[in-house]
Amino acid sequence: MSLSPSTRLGPYEILSRLGAGGMGEVYRARDTRLGRDVAIKILPGDLSGDPSRRARFEQEARAVAALNHPNILGLYDIGGQDGTDYMVTEFVAGETLAALMERGPIATRKLLDIAVEIADGMAAAHAARITHRDLKPLNIMIDRDGRVKILDFGLAKQAPPASADADETMTAAQTQPGMIMGTVNYMSPEQVRGQPADHRSDQFSFGLILYEMAGGRKPFDRPDTIQTMSAILTDDPPPIERVIPAPLRWAIDRCLAKDATGRYESSRDLFHELRSLRDHLSETSTTTQAAAPTVAVAPTAVARRPIPWTLAAAFALGVLATFAALWLMAGPEIPDQSAYRFVPLSFAPGGQSDLVWSPDSKAVAYAAREASGPWQVFLRYLDSPTPIQLTHTAESSSPVSWSPDGKRIFLRVDRKPRAIWSVATVGGEPEMAAALPEGLVTGALSPDHKVGAALRRGGDGIYTVWHGSVPSGPFQRYSPDPFATRAFYNYPGLAFSPDGTQILLLLNGAQDREEAWLLPYPPNPSHPPRLVLQGLPSYEGTPDFSWMPDSRHVVVAIKTSREAATQLWMADTRSQERHALTSGTTTSISPVVSPDGRRIAFTELTRIFDVLSVDLATAAVHPLVLTERDESMPAWASKKPALAFVTDRNGPQELWLHVDGSPDRPLVTARDFPPDTTQWFMGPALSPEADRVVYTRVETQGGGAHLWISALAGGAPVPLTNDSVSTEYPGSWSPDGNWFAYLSMRNDHWSLMKAKASGQAVPIAVKADADRTNDAVPCWSLAGDWIVYGENLYSPDGATVKSLGSHKSAAYVFAPDGKRVYGMRADGDKELLFSVDIATGQEKIVGDAGKNFRPASNLNPAIRFSMAPDGKSFVYSAPRSSSNLWILEGFGGKAGFFARLGLR
Numbered sequence: 001m002s003l004s005p006s007t008r009l010g011p012y013e014i015l016s017r018l019g020a021g022g023m024g025e026v027y028r029a030r031d032t033r034l035g036r037d038v039a040i041k042i043l044p045g046d047l048s049g050d051p052s053r054r055a056r057f058e059q060e061a062r063a064v065a066a067l068n069h070p071n072i073l074g075l076y077d078i079g080g081q082d083g084t085d086y087m088v089t090e091f092v093a094g095e096t097l098a099a100l101m102e103r104g105p106i107a108t109r110k111l112l113d114i115a116v117e118i119a120d121g122m123a124a125a126h127a128a129r130i131t132h133r134d135l136k137p138l139n140i141m142i143d144r145d146g147r148v149k150i151l152d153f154g155l156a157k158q159a160p161p162a163s164a165d166a167d168e169t170m171t172a173a174q175t176q177p178g179m180i181m182g183t184v185n186y187m188s189p190e191q192v193r194g195q196p197a198d199h200r201s202d203q204f205s206f207g208l209i210l211y212e213m214a215g216g217r218k219p220f221d222r223p224d225t226i227q228t229m230s231a232i233l234t235d236d237p238p239p240i241e242r243v244i245p246a247p248l249r250w251a252i253d254r255c256l257a258k259d260a261t262g263r264y265e266s267s268r269d270l271f272h273e274l275r276s277l278r279d280h281l282s283e284t285s286t287t288t289q290a291a292a293p294t295v296a297v298a299p300t301a302v303a304r305r306p307i308p309w310t311l312a313a314a315f316a317l318g319v320l321a322t323f324a325a326l327w328l329m330a331g332p333e334i335p336d337q338s339a340y341r342f343v344p345l346s347f348a349p350g351g352q353s354d355l356v357w358s359p360d361s362k363a364v365a366y367a368a369r370e371a372s373g374p375w376q377v378f379l380r381y382l383d384s385p386t387p388i389q390l391t392h393t394a395e396s397s398s399p400v401s402w403s404p405d406g407k408r409i410f411l412r413v414d415r416k417p418r419a420i421w422s423v424a425t426v427g428g429e430p431e432m433a434a435a436l437p438e439g440l441v442t443g444a445l446s447p448d449h450k451v452g453a454a455l456r457r458g459g460d461g462i463y464t465v466w467h468g469s470v471p472s473g474p475f476q477r478y479s480p481d482p483f484a485t486r487a488f489y490n491y492p493g494l495a496f497s498p499d500g501t502q503i504l505l506l507l508n509g510a511q512d513r514e515e516a517w518l519l520p521y522p523p524n525p526s527h528p529p530r531l532v533l534q535g536l537p538s539y540e541g542t543p544d545f546s547w548m549p550d551s552r553h554v555v556v557a558i559k560t561s562r563e564a565a566t567q568l569w570m571a572d573t574r575s576q577e578r579h580a581l582t583s584g585t586t587t588s589i590s591p592v593v594s595p596d597g598r599r600i601a602f603t604e605l606t607r608i609f610d611v612l613s614v615d616l617a618t619a620a621v622h623p624l625v626l627t628e629r630d631e632s633m634p635a636w637a638s639k640k641p642a643l644a645f646v647t648d649r650n651g652p653q654e655l656w657l658h659v660d661g662s663p664d665r666p667l668v669t670a671r672d673f674p675p676d677t678t679q680w681f682m683g684p685a686l687s688p689e690a691d692r693v694v695y696t697r698v699e700t701q702g703g704g705a706h707l708w709i710s711a712l713a714g715g716a717p718v719p720l721t722n723d724s725v726s727t728e729y730p731g732s733w734s735p736d737g738n739w740f741a742y743l744s745m746r747n748d749h750w751s752l753m754k755a756k757a758s759g760q761a762v763p764i765a766v767k768a769d770a771d772r773t774n775d776a777v778p779c780w781s782l783a784g785d786w787i788v789y790g791e792n793l794y795s796p797d798g799a800t801v802k803s804l805g806s807h808k809s810a811a812y813v814f815a816p817d818g819k820r821v822y823g824m825r826a827d828g829d830k831e832l833l834f835s836v837d838i839a840t841g842q843e844k845i846v847g848d849a850g851k852n853f854r855p856a857s858n859l860n861p862a863i864r865f866s867m868a869p870d871g872k873s874f875v876y877s878a879p880r881s882s883s884n885l886w887i888l889e890g891f892g893g894k895a896g897f898f899a900r901l902g903l904r
Contacts, residue, residue: 002017002025003027003042009029009040009042009079009084009086010077010079011031011033012029012030012031012032012038012040013029013030013032014027014028014029014040015027015028015029016028018039025042026040026041026042027039027040027042028040028091029088031088033460033461033462034462034484034485034486036091036481037091038076038089038090038091039088039090039091039092040086040087041087041089042084042085042086043057043084043085043086054085057087060087060152060153061075061078064087064089067124067125067153068513068704069120069121069124069125070121070513070534071118071120071121071147071149071150072121072124072149072150072153073090073141073149073150073151073153074090075088075089075725076088076089077747078725090149092141092143092149092151093143094141094142094143094144095141095142096137096139096142097114097137097138097140097141097142097209097213098136098138100142101137101212101213101216104216105213105214105216106213106214108214108244108281109278109281111210111213111214112274112277112281113146113278114148114213115274115278116271116274116275117147118140118148118150118206118209119206119267119270119274119275120271121148121149121150122199122202122206122270122271123266123267123270123271125150125202126199126202126266126267126268127268127674127675127676127677127700128674128699129674130153131197131198131199131201132150132153132205133201134152134183134186134205135150135186135202135206136185136186136209137209137212140209145530145531147531184225184229185208185218185220185221186209187204187205187229188200188201188202188204188260189204189233189260190260192229192232192233193233199267200260200261200264201260203263203267204255204260204263206255207251207252207254207255207256208220208255208256210248210251211237211240211252214240214242214244214248214252215241216242219237219238219256220232220237233258237256240252245277247273247277248274248277251270251273251274255270268676337583339890339892340888340889340890341888341889341890342888342889343886343887343888343889344885344886345364345380345601345884345885345886345887346368346378346380346387346884346885348369348370349371350368350369350372350373350375351368351369351881351882351883351884352366352367352368352369352603352883352884352885353366353367353368353375353883354367354398354400355399355592355603355885356399356401356402356409356592357402357592357593357594357595357601358402358406359402359404359406360406360595361594361595361598361599362381362382362383363379363380363381364380364382364601365377365378365390365402366380366399366885367396367398367399368387369396372851374394374396374414375397375398376389376391376392376393377389377390377397377398377423378390379409379425388427390423390427390428391411391423391427393413393415395413395414396413396414397412397413397430398411398412401449403449406425407424408422408425409422409423409425410433411423411430413430417432418436418440419433419434419435419436420432420433420434420436421433433471434470437454437456437475438456438457439456439457439458439463440454440455440456441454441456441463441488441491442454442455442491442493443455443456443494444494444495444496444503445470445496446496446500446521447496447499447500449470450469450470451467451468451470451500451521452467452468452469452475453465453466453467453478453494453503453521454466454467454475454494455494455505455507458477461486462484462485463485463487463488464477464478464481464483464484464485465477465481465494465503465505465519466478467503467521467523478519478523479523480523480525480528480529481529482517482528482529483507483509483517483529485507485509486747486748488508488509489508489541489542490507490508490514490541490542491541492505492507492508493505493506493507493542493543493544495545495546495547496547497547497551498547498549498550498551498595499551500521501520501521501551502518502519502520502521502551503518503519503521504516504517504518504519504532504547504554504573505517505519506536506542507542508541508542514536514537514543515531515536516531516532516533516536516573517529517531517532518530518531518532532573532574532576533554533556533571533573533576533578534576536556536558537558537559537560539559539560540557540558540566540589543556543557543558544556544557545571545591546591546593546600547593548570548593548597549593549596549597550597552573552574553570553571553573554570554573555568555570555571555581555591555593555600556568556569556570556571556578556591557588557589557591557602563648565584565586565587565588566587566588566589567580567581567582567583567584568580568582568588568591568888569581581891582888586604586606587604588602588603588604588605589602589603589605590602590603599887599888599889600887600888601885601886601887601888602886602887603883603884603885603886604884604886606880606881606882606883607858607879607880607882608628608629608630608879608881609630609631609632609856609857609858609877609878609879609880610625610626610631610878610879610880611623611624611625611626611632611634611643611645611658611875611877612624612853612875612876612877613868613874614833614849614853614874614875614876616815616822616833616846616871616872616873616874617846617872618846618847619846619848619849620847620849621849621850624643624875625645625647625658625664627649629647629648629649630647630648630653630858631645631646631649631877632645632646632647632857632858632859632877633645633646633857633859633862633864633877634864634875634876634877635683635684635685635686635864635866636866636868636869636874636875637687637688637689637690638688638733638782638867638869639689639690639869640686640688640689640690640869641659641660641868641869642657642658642686643657643658643659643686643866643875644656644667644684644685644693644695645684645877646681646682646683646684647664650666652669652670652678653681654666654667654669654670654681655667655669655681655684655693655695667684667710667712668681668684668695668710672710672717673697673717676700677699677700678697678698678699678700679698679699679700680697680859681696681697681698682695682696682698682705682730682862683695683696683729683731683777683859683864684730685730685732685733685740685864686733687733687757688733688735689737690712691711691712691713692709692710692712693709693710693712694707694708694720694730694731694733694740694742694757695707695708695710695730696708696728696729696730698859704727705727705729706719706720706721706724706727706728707719707720707721707730707731707742707755709757709759718760719759719760720742720757720759720760720761721755721760721761721762721763722760722761722762722763723763725746726745726746727744727745727746728742728744729742729743729745729861729862730742730743730777730861730862730864731743731777731778732777732779732780732864733780734754734780734784735780735782735783735784736784737757738757739754739755739757739780739796740756740757741753741754741766741778741780741787742754742755742777742778743770743772743777743789743861749768749769750769750770750771750772751766751768751769752765752766752767752770752787752789752794753766754766754787754796765798766787766797766798767789767794767798767801770789770790771790772790773790774790774810774811774861775810775857775860775861775862775863776809776811776812776861776864777789777811777861777862777863777864779811779812779813779814779864779865780796780814782814782818782867783814783818784796785818786802786814786838788804788814788821791803791804791805791806791807791809792804793838804821804836804838804841805841805843807823807825807836808825809823809824809825810823810824810825810855810856810863810865811823811824811863811864811865811876812836813864813865813866813867814867815835815867816867818838819837819839820835820836820837820838821835822834822835822846822865822874823836823865824854824855824865824876826851829851830848830851831849831850831855832845832846832848832849833845833846833847833848833849834846852878853878854878855876855877855878856877856878856879857877858879863877864876
C-alpha cells in the first residue's frame, strides 16, 4: 500500500515517501494541528491481518513509548484508519550514520561526539529493560545540528533467508530461542546462535559500529551471509590501521568480546567511559595498532649521535607539551568562592519575590509583604539601607521590569482587566500601560521595550511564541516553532538576550522533558530555533534563568538530583558547558543578573510540606506528620487507621506508612525498581483494607508517569494498567476495593478514567476530554455512587454528570454518608472550610482554617483531601515557607593562564 501526497491519516497530511521495508512504509507528513512535520510509519491493511507483524508493530510502539530521551526518536501518536495502523514520530532532518560513514573513517573528535550520544540513548533504553536488537548505522540518524537519534525499536524487516545481503535485516515471526534476529553484519555472537539477546548484545553491535567509524570498514564483512556469521563467532577483528586513542581501542575490544560476560556490566558505564574520553581527549595519548616498519641494519653500521634536527624536534615537542599542560590546567574560568560576598537584601516576614534591576544596576524593585495582606512593590537603592514602598494597592502587586530610562516600573496587579500597569519610581497610583492577550502564559520585553514576545495559547489550542511591537502590535506567530505544544508542565520561562538578537525559551512541553530553545530575533527561516543547554535536570520543574550581559551565558537555577538543593549555575548557550556558582543545603532560585553583570540577586527559599488534619466540626487544624523534611500527599485507608504519604526524610522521595502508636515505615522506595529509573513518587492511595497501595511513579528518562500497584505484604510492583502511552496521575479507590479512578493525559487531552485494581488492567473512560480545572485528583464516594473531579460529580459509568456549582475548592472529599462534599478555598487571608449539599447545592461555611494551612502539593496534580476512617476529619498537605532576597557579588571566575595572556 502506498499513500499519495495530500492523503490524510487523522490530522496528518502526507507530504512525501521516505522509505519502505518489510513492515510497511515511512512517510513525511504534516501535523495540521501543531503545524510541524512528523514521520509516519504505517502497517498497511494487508499486513495488519498477520498476527506476528501486527505484534511486532505494537511492540515497537510500546518500546518507543516507554522511552523519552534526546537521543531516541520520540513517539508522538499512534492510530488507525481504514484498516491501516500507523505510528507518528518526530521527523529528523539529516542523514543516517551509514551515509556519513560512506565518506570514509570519521575523525576521532566527531566519532566520540557521535558515540557518546549513541551510548547515552542506548543506556537509557537498557535502563528501561529494552534491548534494541537491531542497532546499525542505518538505524541511527544525525540531524542538522549534529544530534544523534536512534531509530526502529522493536521493528525487524523481513528479508529473503539464504540470499540475504549482509546489511539486510533477518527476522522471525517471534522472538523465540533458536530464531535469528537482527542485521547480519551487526549481529552479536548470541544473535547468530539464535540465543536470547540482552543489553550486552547491543553493546557488541555498538562495538561493530565504533570499529567501522574508526577503521572505515566492517570488521567481519565476508562475501556471503554464512561466512559473515561464522566470522562473528570465531574470528578476531583485524587491527584498525589508523591512530586512535588507546582507551577508545580498549572500549571497542571490550564491546566485541565474544563472550557476553566480557562486555560492560552496564551500558551506563560504557557511556561514562566514552564521555570521559571525549571530554579529556587532548590529555589522552594516541596509539596505533598498525605494525611499525622494521629497518634492517647492516652488520658494519656504526651508531650515530642525534643530528641537530632531531634535537630541534624534541625541543619543539617539549614546548608543545608544556603549553598543552598549561592549557589543560587553565581550563575555563571557574568561580572563586573565596571572593564571594553575600549581601542580604530583603527579609520581610511575609516573603519577597519578583526582583528586577534598574537599567544602571544601582537599584532594585521587588514584591514583599508583611505577615499578612497583599504583596506590594518596594524600591531599594543599593547605597540606601532602607527600601521605599511604591504601591499601596488593595490587590497584590509585583514588578515586571523597569522602563529603559529608569523612571518608571512596570507591574502586575491582581485586578481586572488583566493588564500591565506602571508606577513612577517616586510612587503613586499604578496606571494601566497595556492590556494582556487571552491565553498568555508568560511574556518578555526587548531591552529597548519596543518589541514584546509572549508564550500564549492561540485559537487552535496550541501554545507557542508570538511577537510584535508594543504596545500597539500586531502580534504574529513566531515561525518556525518546533517547540509548539498543546500542553506543558511546570512554568515556562521566556526572555530576550541583552543585545535583543535572541529569545531564550525554557519549557517542558510535548517532549515531556525540560528543553531550552534559542530563538533568533527577528525570526530567520534560514536560522531556525535550536536546542541549547541540553540535559537540563527536571527535579524541581522548569529552571529559572537570567541572561548575562554578553548575551551568551545565562545563570540558571538547577536541582541536579532528588537529594540536592537547587543551586545557581553558569551555563554557556554555545558550548553547552556549565559550572556551579553556589552550593549548600539551602535552595537558591530565581536568579536575576544586574545589567552590568557584577551582581546576581536571587531568592533563598525554604519550603517544607507537612501532613495536616482538619476537624470537620470546627475547622481547627493540627499537624499529623511533622518533620523538617517534606511530608506530603497523604491518604487514609477508608476502613483501617492507616495513612500513606510521600516523604524525602531519607533523601530521595519514598512512600511511607503512618499508623498511630507505631513508628512510620517505608512502603515503596526507588529500590523496588531498577536503579536510577525513578525520579518521583506521587499521590499514594491505600485500598480500603490497607493491603495495597496505588501510586504514580515518574521515571527519570523523560519523566514518563504511570500508575503502579504494590502489596503492603511485599512483592514486586505491578503496573496498574496496560496503557504504556498515556501519562497517568493519582486517583481514588472504589469503596469495594475493586476499581481505581484516576486522571490520564494522552495526546494533550485529559480524561477521567477507571481501571480494575488487578494489575495490567484495561482502562475505561469515565469522562473523555475532562478539563483539568485545578491540581486536585478524583475522589470516589464511600457510597460508590459518585466520583468528584473539579466542580463536577460523575457516575462511575460516566452516564451522569452533576455540577456542584462554582465553589473554587482546592479539592473535594465526600462525607461518610455521601450526601455532602467538603472543600477549602482561599478568601484573602482566610482559608475557608465549607460543605456543599449534593442534592441542593447549598453551601455551608464551617470555619476558617487560616492562610498558613492552605492546601498545596510539591508535585501536581496531586492535591487530595482524604477522609479519616472515623469520618471526623480529613488530611491534606500544606507548606511552611519563607523566601528572602540576597545579592551575590564577586562571582567572576579565576582566569586561567591563557585568559591572563588575553588568548582566550
